[in-house]
Amino acid sequence: MRIGIHVSIAGGMKKAAARAVSLGCETMQIFSRSPRGGAARPLTEHDVQDMHRILQEADIRPLVVHAPYFLNAAAKEKATWRAAVEIISQELQRAATLQAAYLVIHCGHNEDAEQGLVRTQTAVMEAFTVADVSGVALLLENAAGMGNEIGFRFRELGALCHSLRKESLPVGLCLDSCHAFVADYDFTVPEGWQNMLNEVEEYCGWETVKLIHVNDAVGKAGSRFDRHAALGKGEIGGKGFKNLFSHPVLGQLPAVLETPRKSEQDDQENLEFLRRLRQEIRKGRHH
């Protein structure tokens, strides 16, 4: 389990890498552009090379790019859907330039979930055709199920993932702990934990899960309220995370925090929480 956090790219990619180093990260996630809109700033070769040198020296890997929030690949409206295809293809190219291993996207939202799943599937296929890149895998992130979000049940997320893999596309899953919990996979209690394991195994398959987003939840299990909390300070708490990271597959995956931050100290505290938990689990195995 490599532990890292989503870091800001303010000031460029080199600065982002330096932030990750100073936080003691072993992996890191970034946006390649502003997550809320506007044109993407071109990546400069110099900045990207500097970033790489820093990441390599500090052995920070994998590098993960998160696509911006505003795109909706599941959109009913053609113009919105086309814009999503355009941005996903650009992000695939930018991720390839950055030599990122993964690009994480949200499945999107649509009143008609079935239509939404088909739209997202075709959007991803189209984006890969346009981008024409290699080396980057696209990860579909499980949603909280807020509003008309699709992809919050492992059944539909797994089906979407498998239909894309059938097209020989490099697609996998990113499991967000806050989203799973508020989508009613209450892994803090034995029945909920077992149910989640069963569904991931049956509908997704463990080999498709590549990354964990580690966030505590402000909302209760089943609330579908998507707001992240600091680790140990939300409804999930230590026991839930202990379940997750004691698991033979989940406990081996790169783990990226997306916890709220007012200052660097918040990041330090959340990283420390997760490092302590990892230590505790390792010790427990030896006894």
Ligand SMILES: [Zn+2]
């Ligand atoms: Zn996300």
Ligand SMILES: [Zn+2]
């Ligand atoms: Zn997430």
